Amino acid sequence: MAKILIIYHSNSGRTEQMAKFVTEGAKMIGHHEVRLKSIDNADKSDILWANALAVGTPTNLGAVSWQMKKFWDEISEELWGKIDGKIATVFSASASYGGGNEITCLNMLSILINYGFLVFGVTDYAGADFSPHYGAISATNVNGKNERAGCVLLGKRLGEWASVFVDHKQNDHPRFSIKL
Amino acid sequence: MAKILIIYHSNSGRTEQMAKFVTEGAKMIGHHEVRLKSIDNADKSDILWANALAVGTPTNLGAVSWQMKKFWDEISEELWGKIDGKIATVFSASASYGGGNEITCLNMLSILINYGFLVFGVTDYAGADFSPHYGAISATNVNGKNERAGCVLLGKRLGEWASVFVDHKQNDHPRFSIKL
Amino acid sequence: MAKILIIYHSNSGRTEQMAKFVTEGAKMIGHHEVRLKSIDNADKSDILWANALAVGTPTNLGAVSWQMKKFWDEISEELWGKIDGKIATVFSASASYGGGNEITCLNMLSILINYGFLVFGVTDYAGADFSPHYGAISATNVNGKNERAGCVLLGKRLGEWASVFVDHKQNDHPRFSIKL
Amino acid sequence: MAKILIIYHSNSGRTEQMAKFVTEGAKMIGHHEVRLKSIDNADKSDILWANALAVGTPTNLGAVSWQMKKFWDEISEELWGKIDGKIATVFSASASYGGGNEITCLNMLSILINYGFLVFGVTDYAGADFSPHYGAISATNVNGKNERAGCVLLGKRLGEWASVFVDHKQNDHPRFSIKL
Numbered sequence: 042m043a044k045i046l047i048i049y050h051s052n053s054g055r056t057e058q059m060a061k062f063v064t065e066g067a068k069m070i071g072h073h074e075v076r077l078k079s080i081d082n083a084d085k086s087d088i089l090w091a092n093a094l095a096v097g098t099p100t101n102l103g104a105v106s107w108q109m110k111k112f113w114d115e116i117s118e119e120l121w122g123k124i125d126g127k128i129a130t131v132f133s134a135s136a137s138y139g140g141g142n143e144i145t146c147l148n149m150l151s152i153l154i155n156y157g158f159l160v161f162g163v164t165d166y167a168g169a170d171f172s173p174h175y176g177a178i179s180a181t182n183v184n185g186k187n188e189r190a191g192c193v194l195l196g197k198r199l200g201e202w203a204s205v206f207v208d209h210k211q212n213d214h215p216r217f218s219i220k221l
Numbered sequence: 222m223a224k225i226l227i228i229y230h231s232n233s234g235r236t237e238q239m240a241k242f243v244t245e246g247a248k249m250i251g252h253h254e255v256r257l258k259s260i261d262n263a264d265k266s267d268i269l270w271a272n273a274l275a276v277g278t279p280t281n282l283g284a285v286s287w288q289m290k291k292f293w294d295e296i297s298e299e300l301w302g303k304i305d306g307k308i309a310t311v312f313s314a315s316a317s318y319g320g321g322n323e324i325t326c327l328n329m330l331s332i333l334i335n336y337g338f339l340v341f342g343v344t345d346y347a348g349a350d351f352s353p354h355y356g357a358i359s360a361t362n363v364n365g366k367n368e369r370a371g372c373v374l375l376g377k378r379l380g381e382w383a384s385v386f387v388d389h390k391q392n393d394h395p396r397f398s399i400k401l
Numbered sequence: 402m403a404k405i406l407i408i409y410h411s412n413s414g415r416t417e418q419m420a421k422f423v424t425e426g427a428k429m430i431g432h433h434e435v436r437l438k439s440i441d442n443a444d445k446s447d448i449l450w451a452n453a454l455a456v457g458t459p460t461n462l463g464a465v466s467w468q469m470k471k472f473w474d475e476i477s478e479e480l481w482g483k484i485d486g487k488i489a490t491v492f493s494a495s496a497s498y499g500g501g502n503e504i505t506c507l508n509m510l511s512i513l514i515n516y517g518f519l520v521f522g523v524t525d526y527a528g529a530d531f532s533p534h535y536g537a538i539s540a541t542n543v544n545g546k547n548e549r550a551g552c553v554l555l556g557k558r559l560g561e562w563a564s565v566f567v568d569h570k571q572n573d574h575p576r577f578s579i580k581l
Numbered sequence: 582m583a584k585i586l587i588i589y590h591s592n593s594g595r596t597e598q599m600a601k602f603v604t605e606g607a608k609m610i611g612h613h614e615v616r617l618k619s620i621d622n623a624d625k626s627d628i629l630w631a632n633a634l635a636v637g638t639p640t641n642l643g644a645v646s647w648q649m650k651k652f653w654d655e656i657s658e659e660l661w662g663k664i665d666g667k668i669a670t671v672f673s674a675s676a677s678y679g680g681g682n683e684i685t686c687l688n689m690l691s692i693l694i695n696y697g698f699l700v701f702g703v704t705d706y707a708g709a710d711f712s713p714h715y716g717a718i719s720a721t722n723v724n725g726k727n728e729r730a731g732c733v734l735l736g737k738r739l740g741e742w743a744s745v746f747v748d749h750k751q752n753d754h755p756r757f758s759i760k761l
Contacts, residue, residue: 102481103354103515104508107474110467117462122704126745137352139371143323144355144511147691148464151504154690155463155714159699159742164662170360172317174283174695175324180350191319202699205666209749282661283695284688285644287651294647301642302524306565324691328644330514331507331684335534335643339519339562344482354515382519385486389569463714497712499731503683504715530720532677534643535684540710551679 043203044090045075047196048083049097050109055134055183056097059192063095063132063177066196072208073200080109085116093203094129094158095195096149103141104148105133113152125157128206130199131176132192138180146176159206163198167191223383224270225255227376228263229277230289235314235363236277239372243275243312243357246376252388253380260289265296273383274309274338275375276329283321284328285313293332305337308386310379311356312372318360326356339386343378347371403563404450405435407556408443409457410469415494415543416457419552423455423492423537426556432568433560440469445476453563454489454518455555456509463501464508465493473512485517488566490559491536492552498540506536519566523558527551583743584630585615587736588623589637590649595674595723596637599732603635603672603717606736612748613740620649625656633743634669634698635735636689643681644688645673653692665697668746670739671716672732678720686716699746703738707731 047064051057057079064077078087088094098109131149135142150160163173168187177195179188204210227244231237237259244257258267268274278289311329315322330340343353348367357375359368384390407424411417417439424437438447448454458469491509495502510520523533528547537555539548564570587604591597597619604617618627628634638649671689675682690700703713708727717735719728744750 101470101474102477102512104470104512105464107467107470110461110464110470114461114467121462125704126742128699137346137350137354138318139323139347139356139358140352140354141323141511141515143319143321144327147324147327147687148508148511150694151501151508151687151715152462152464154700154702155501155704157701157704159668159701159746160694161697161699162694164665164695164697166317167319170317170362172320174317174320175691176319178319182350202666206699206746281650281654282657282692284650284692287647287654290641290644290650291647294641297642305524306562308519321691321695327507327511328688328691331535331681331688332642332644334510334520334522335524335681337521337524339488339521339566340514341517341519342514344485344515344517355511382486386519386566497706497710497714498678499683499707499716499718500712500714501683503679503681504687507684507687526677527679530677530722532680534677534680536679538679542710 043073043092043207045073045093045199045203046087046091047077047095048080050080050106052099055179056099058183059132059134059177059179060097062189062192063196066193067200069197070200070204073203080112085120088116088120088124092127092207093199094127095132095199096129097132098145098149100133100135100140100142100145103144105145121156127158128202129153129158129160130162130195132195133176134179134183136181142178143175161202163194165194167194223253223272223387225253225273225379225383226267226271227257227275228260230260230286232279235359236279238363239312239314239357239359240277242369242372243376246373247380249377250380250384253383260292265300268296268300268304272307272387273379274307275312275379276309277312278325278329280313280315280320280322280325283324285325301336307338308382309333309338309340310342310375312375313356314359314363316361322358323355343374345374347374403433403452403567405433405453405559405563406447406451407437407455408440410440410459410466412459415539416459418543419492419494419537419539420457422549422552423556426553427560429557430560430564433563440472445480448476448480448484452487452567453559454487455492455559456489457492458505458509460493460495460500460502460505463504465505481516487518488562489513489518489520490522490555492555493536494539494543496541502538503535523554525554527554583613583632583747585613585633585739585743586627586631587617587635588620590620590646592639595719596639598723599672599674599717599719600637602729602732603736606733607740609737610740610744613743620652625660628656628660628664632667632747633739634667635672635739636669637672638685638689640673640675640680640682640685643684645685661696667698668742669693669698669700670702670735672735673716674719674723676721682718683715703734705734707734
């Protein structure tokens with residue numbers, strides 16, 4: 042059983058809604074312990090607790106919100122260099138497609154790489170013309186069919202990779218026939 | 222009168238279609254010389270000719286196509302360090318939103334920054350939830366209303382900035398009241 | 402005469418030192434008005450004032466510091482979409498080469514592109530094996546010969562492009578023979 | 582025993598030299614099968630074979646070389662969507678610090694994320710002011726003490742993560758006391 046943390050910052054409530062969908066997906070795998078938290082109620086103990094994370098941030102100016110950056114900057118003094126090897130993915134709500142949600146995901150992934158995490162996206166499509174290759178994204182229509190499916194896929198993959206890489210149960214990943 | 226080059230590589234025809242829309246937008250400003258070229262028919266003389274460029278590439282694995290990279294890698298031996306100071310923007314057609322079109326735009330912008338160009342995106346919205354902040358993007362529906370509008374906006378802004386920065390005609394940029 | 406703002410956030414004093422070197426470079430061009438400010442003493446009026454900017458941030462987790470992000474996030478409510486068309490470059494002090502200073506520069510450039518600015522780096526070399534292609538960088542040895550030269554080059558180029566693109570004095574850019 | 586592939590493209594021989602150092606590091610862990618290949622002699626069967634990869638590319642215009650991109654673009658038709666879940670890291674030789682080696686690493690990491698891989702850098706320092714946080718980097722002095730140490734560290738970490746995540750032998754990662 043892996044410990045999965047979905048952690049987010051939300052201004053408008055959209056990234057929070059995405060976080061709930063990601064949590065839904067993570068719970069589909071079944072046997073993991075899943076925790077959903079806003080950075081407003083989280084601290085370093087949550088990060089220490091988790092084996093696998095999904096981190097969600099608003100797209101603000103095509104980058105992570107300052108609040109989300111502050112969270113990671115401040116815990117870095119104590120945690121950086123001591124928590125390498127977690128697996129992680131990301132998601133971001135923006136005001137528009139083409140408005141920076143992918144670039145924000147890349148920004149957040151890059152911060153997690155800096156912490157020594159192994160980061161990933163999802164190759165699957167969430168719908169026609171829609172995929173969370175670098176993390177799940179949305180614009181204002183966060184409850185849209187594609188947007189929701191992207192978040193659920195992301196959470197599910199997080200649970201699957203947690204099974205494979207943390208729990209070492211390869212059968213939990215039916216899609217990938219490769220022997221890891 | 223500035224010399225504007227819209228240059229692209231296209232596999233599926235979608236980036237080519239975007240290039241045509243960008244060209245439409247660039248011609249709306251009126252007094253510039255506008256040239257539309259595939260990299261298949263272009264060479265270093267086209268790059269030397271232009272003051273202002275829009276560069277379009279397919280999103281292949283969330284990065285510029287190898288063909289587009291080859292074009293810039295090969296002319297770099299002769300041109301790099303000698304053509305600084307052009308202004309430039311980008312566009313990219315992908316298979317999906319969330320599939321890497323923004324990240325590909327950033328990849329292409331970064332290549333143009335390496336050449337010493339001044340690069341830009343467009344703050345305006347092309348429609349609800351749609352904007353070319355880091356260059357114009359599309360997924361498979363390249364002729365969609367938003368997708369087309371984003372390309373036209375990008376071309377128009379390229380023409381406007383060419384007026385302001387190359388021709389030094391500030392009145393061509395009615396939106397921005399700032400005295401540059 | 403252009404209005405040039407060098408604006409920075411500094412924790413350790415290193416980004417501040419870089420800012421001073423960038424200012425030195427900007428003043429070499431001679432006829433511009435150059436203002437050096439920490440974000441601690443700056444506000445939106447400084448951004449409104451400037452035609453051309455160099456923005457400096459520490460490399461924190463391979464991204465801009467949360468304080469620098471907060472500065473741009475907070476003024477965006479009033480300024481975003483109204484200050485397009487400024488020219489800008491960046492710089493960043495990190496703890497190590499390979500530790501994220503380039504990626505932080507790209508992060509900052511991307512934020513400025515979001516604001517509608519035209520952003521650039523410097524093709525020139527500051528020394529053997531050292532160049533500010535995406536903005537000036539340093540690790541802990543901020544006063545090193547190369548590190549200092551990179552900052553000065555960046556400031557100088559900012560002044561040169563301000564002459565070319567804001568003042569429309571092409572003769573101020575002797576290196577580039579191209580007729581813009 | 583994991584199957585580790587160090588795969589590279591090299592123009593000047595510098596990325597090849599880095600690849601040899603990375604291989605040295607990977608072999609320090611001892612029980613893995615390690616394969617070193619240029620893309621000139623590699624094909625999709627090598628990618629299929631590997632559980633864990635280090636991918637090395639020259640920094641050309643601050644991005645992966647067109648040859649390296651061609652390699653991944655061409656095999657994507659057959660392999661994309663079928664090889665998710667490998668773990669991977671990167672390295673790049675450039676002409677200068679500040680010249681794009683980090684941004685090239687990010688470009689390569691992003692391509693591997695697109696393939697569904699779990700990608701990582703190294704938090705450790707390779708020397709004063711030198712670290713492979715987003716992959717190992719070098720400028721022209723590829724045999725320098727720091728540059729070599731960065732490559733060896735990267736290869737070693739690749740071997741360690743292969744032990745932890747592929748072989749499920751947690752004792753092979755002595756530095757990290759965390760129970761994954």
